[in-house]
Each structure stands twice: as structure tokens, then as C-alpha cells.
Amino acid sequence: xxxxxxxxxxxxxxxxxxxxxxxxxxxxxxxxxxxxxxxxxxxxxxxxxxxxxxxxxxxxxxxxxxxxxxxxxxxxxxxxxxxxxxxxxxxxxxxxxxxxxxxxxxxxxxxxxxxxxxxxxxxxxxxxxxxxxxxxxxxxxxxxxxxxxxxxxxxxxxxxxxxxxxxxxxxxxxxx
Amino acid sequence: xxxxxxxxxxxxxxxxxxxxxxxxxxxxxxxxxxxxxxxxxxxxxxxxxxxxxxxxxxxxxxxxxxxxxxxxxxxxxxxxxxxxxxxxxxxxxxxxxxxxxxxxxxxxxxxxxxxxxxxxxxxxxxxxxxxxxxxxxxxxxxxxxxxxxxxxxxxxxxxxxxxxxxxxxxxxxxxx
DNA sequence: CGATTTATGTCAACAATACTGACCTAACTG
DNA sequence: CAGTTAGGTCAGTATTGTTGACATAAATCG
Numbered sequence: 368x369x370x371x372x373x374x375x376x377x378x379x380x381x382x383x384x385x386x387x388x389x390x391x392x393x394x395x396x397x398x399x400x401x402x403x404x405x406x407x408x409x410x411x412x413x414x415x416x417x418x419x420x421x422x423x424x425x426x427x428x429x430x431x432x433x434x435x436x437x438x439x440x441x442x443x444x445x446x447x448x449x450x451x452x453x454x455x456x457x458x459x460x461x462x463x464x465x466x467x468x469x470x471x472x473x474x475x476x477x478x479x480x481x482x483x484x485x486x487x488x489x490x491x492x493x494x495x496x497x498x499x500x501x502x503x504x505x506x507x508x509x510x511x512x513x514x515x516x517x518x519x520x521x522x523x524x525x526x527x528x529x530x531x532x533x534x535x536x537x538x539x540x541x542x543x
Numbered sequence: 544x545x546x547x548x549x550x551x552x553x554x555x556x557x558x559x560x561x562x563x564x565x566x567x568x569x570x571x572x573x574x575x576x577x578x579x580x581x582x583x584x585x586x587x588x589x590x591x592x593x594x595x596x597x598x599x600x601x602x603x604x605x606x607x608x609x610x611x612x613x614x615x616x617x618x619x620x621x622x623x624x625x626x627x628x629x630x631x632x633x634x635x636x637x638x639x640x641x642x643x644x645x646x647x648x649x650x651x652x653x654x655x656x657x658x659x660x661x662x663x664x665x666x667x668x669x670x671x672x673x674x675x676x677x678x679x680x681x682x683x684x685x686x687x688x689x690x691x692x693x694x695x696x697x698x699x700x701x702x703x704x705x706x707x708x709x710x711x712x713x714x715x716x717x718x719x
Numbered sequence: 720c721g722a723t724t725t726a727t728g729t730c731a732a733c734a735a736t737a738c739t740g741a742c743c744t745a746a747c748t749g
Numbered sequence: 750c751a752g753t754t755a756g757g758t759c760a761g762t763a764t765t766g767t768t769g770a771c772a773t774a775a776a777t778c779g
Contacts, residue, residue, distance in 0.1 A: 391680060401695060423763090440726080450765085451768080478725070502701060503571055505700070510697045514696040517686065517691065517697075518698070523686075525585050525682045526585075534576055599736075630737055653747090
């Protein structure tokens with residue numbers, strides 16, 4: 368970053384870097400960094416694929432959760448994503464119009480629209496998945512199986528109970 | 544099939560839940576879920592504090608990284624956040640106007656604006672931090688120290704090299 | 720059966736963040 | 750001095766989220 372220009376000049380001390388009250392503080396702030404960078408870089412790889420198709424992250428999320436929960440209802444999806452139905456409608460309509468997602472009326476309750484991925488949708492989801500998988504698999508290999516277990520434990524504990532239940536459930540959709 | 548309100552009705556099989564080609568696929572998709580939910584729920588707790596102040600997540604991020612890197616330059620911050628300077632300017636101007644962030648010209652290069660948190664800014668950062676710390680500390684306790692190590696290892700491996708270097712460096716800002 | 724609730728959808732407006740492109744100044748550098 | 754660099758700013762646009770107000774068909778309740 369510093370080409371040459373700065374010969375030396377003391378690093379300057381303006382203020383202590385975010386004062387830490389106890390030992391744990393340091394690793395807590397580190398964890399904030401970790402979450403930020405890991406999430407950012409993990410999501411970014413898929414963005415490149417989406418860009419060509421004129422889709423965004425919101426579409427990816429819908430695609431992902433429909434893929435993992437075939438036959439999920441609109442409200443099931445809303446509960447997972449925790450966004451308003453108007454926000455979801457926008458992306459969902461696009462996905463349906465472009466043939467990535469299919470809808471079928473529920474037979475038990477015909478008001479419901481059961482969502483599934485079409486062949487085309489599955490293909491796209493796989494493409495998106497592959498882009499992230501490469502990075503993730505490498506990370507898993509680098510960190511080792513033991514670390515992966517720890518990673519999962521911490522991540523599970525960070526999320527809300529609703530999300531944890533969703534994860535634990537075989538992926539039966541519903542709540543979140 | 545007409546007035547059926549049969550509360551049983553088979554769970555229906557529309558399609559297999561996102562076909563998995565190999566064993567690893569399953570845990571890879573799980574990891575996607577983990578990242579999504581953990582990041583969402585982790586960031587959300589701070590949003591509540593920000594809301595009262597009319598600030599958003601972008602302000603939080605700037606505040607956080609300035610706090611961790613006192614005296615960071617605008618371009619240093621840009622490199623970390625990876626957004627455009629126009630985007631950063633908007634939040635930074637607000638933070639400066641409202642007295643959360645102070646600017647000082649670099650003495651080595653007087654074009655630079657070295658950013659630091661004011662007292663007020665530090666106070667806010669601490670408040671925001673506290674909200675997330677509670678959740679995170681609980682998660683760390685629940686998962687155990689061994690898991691925390693694994694968590695860190697995986698997160699580090701997921702992020703880009705630039706971010707990893709930033710993390711590893713004592714927080715010397717610069718690249719990312 | 721009629722009344723109500725539920726699942727879903729739609730229109731419209733607005734807010735937060737991001738982006739691009741263009742252009743400007745002051746200060747450093749060769 | 751000429752050129753690059755650090756930073757700023759104006760203007761327009763896109764994505765994704767929000768609220769609020771209604772509309773409709775199907776389920777459910779009394």
C-alpha cells in the first residue's frame with residue numbers, strides 16, 4: 368500500500384484501537400470482523416453468476432430455500448427470509464416469469480401456492496451452488512473436520528432459536 | 544377433494560430436496576444456511592440500537608472499522624469495505640456531521656484525512672458492540688473454546704486472502 | 720348457511736445502500 | 750512544471766427492503 372513516499376514518520380498514535388474492557392472483548396471484536404468478511408466474500412462469488420442473468424442476491428436466496436424445501440408455501444418462505452411479502456413477490460414473480468420456479472395449488476388447502484424449482488431453476492441453483500461450494504470446500508479442507516464441527520456449533524449458537532429449529536428440522540420448512 | 548379439510552393428507556413429494564451429487568453437498572448446503580442465518584441474526588441485534596439514531600448498518604460498519612483502526616485514511620476504509628467512495632461519503636459525512644467521527648489531516652501527506660472516533664463515537668460503538676457481544680459471548684460459551692477455534696479457522700479460510708491478511712495484521716488497516 | 724379469518728396478491732410510495740460517470744481541488748512526486 | 754494521487758461532490762440509477770391500503774378466493778366457525 369505504501370509505495371515509497373512515506374520514509375518513516377512515527378505510526379502516530381491518535382487513540383487506542385477501540386478500548387477493550389476485558390480479555391474477551393478482543394476476540395469478540397475479531398468475531399465481528401470474521402462474520403463481516405466471510406459473509407461478504409462468500410456471497411460475492413455467486414453474484415458474478417447472477418449478474419449475467421440480471422438477477423440479484425434476493426433471487427438467489429429464494430432459489431436456495433425453495434430448492435431445499437420443495438413444495439414450500441409462500442408464507443413458509445416468508446418466515447424463513449423474514450422479509451415482507453411485497454419484497455418477496457417482486458423476486459418471486461421474476462423467478463416464475465423466467466421459468467425458474469413453478470407453482471402448484473396445495474390440494475389440502477387450495478389457497479396455497481406450493482413452490483418448486485423447475486428443471487431450469489435447479490440448473491441455476493446448482494450453478495450458483497457450485498461457485499460457493501468451491502470456496503467452501505477449500506475452506507473446510509484447509510481448516511479440517513474438527514474445525515468444521517466447531518464452526519457449525521458456533522454458527523448454530525449465534526442464530527435465533529427459530530432459525531436453529533429450522534436447521535435442525537430436516538429442512539421441513541415451516542417456521543424460522 | 545371438495546370440502547376436504549382432512550388434516551392428515553400425505554406430506555406430498557413434489558421433487559427431491561435439491562439433489563445432492565456427493566456426500567459433501569449436503570453439508571455444503573447446510574453451510575450456506577448457517578452463514579445466512581447467523582449473519583442475519585447477528586447483525587439484526589445492532590439494528591435496533593441504530594434505528595433510534597436514524598443510522599443504518601453502513602454507519603455501523605464504518606464506525607466499527609474506524610474504531611478498530613484509529614487514524615485510518617479514507618482509502619484505507621474503502622479498501623476494507625469495498626464500496627465506492629460515493630457510498631462511503633454519504634455515511635461518513637453523516638457520522639462527521641453528527642459528531643461521531645473526527646478528521647485530521649495527515650502530517651506526512653496532508654491530503655489524507657485521518658479518521659478517528661470522537662468520545663461520542665466511541666460511546667456509540669461500545670453500545671453497538673455490547674448488543675452483539677451478548678449474543679456472541681453466549682454462543683461462545685455454549686459452543687466451547689474448542690469450537691471457537693474451529694469457527695475462526697473456517698471463517699478465516701472462507702474469506703479472501705486480502706481480508707485474511709487484514710485480520711492477521713494487527714489491524715493495521717491498509718489493504719483488504 | 721353466513722360471517723370471519725387466512726393465504727396470497729397487487730398498487731403505490733418511500734428509504735437505505737449500493738453503483739456509474741463526470742468533474743473538481745489540493746497536495747505530492749518525478 | 751506536468752502528472753498522479755487523495756479526496757470530494759453532483760447527478761442519475763438499481764436493488765432490496767419498508768409501510769399502508771385493498772382485493773380475492775378458499776377455509777373455517779358458529
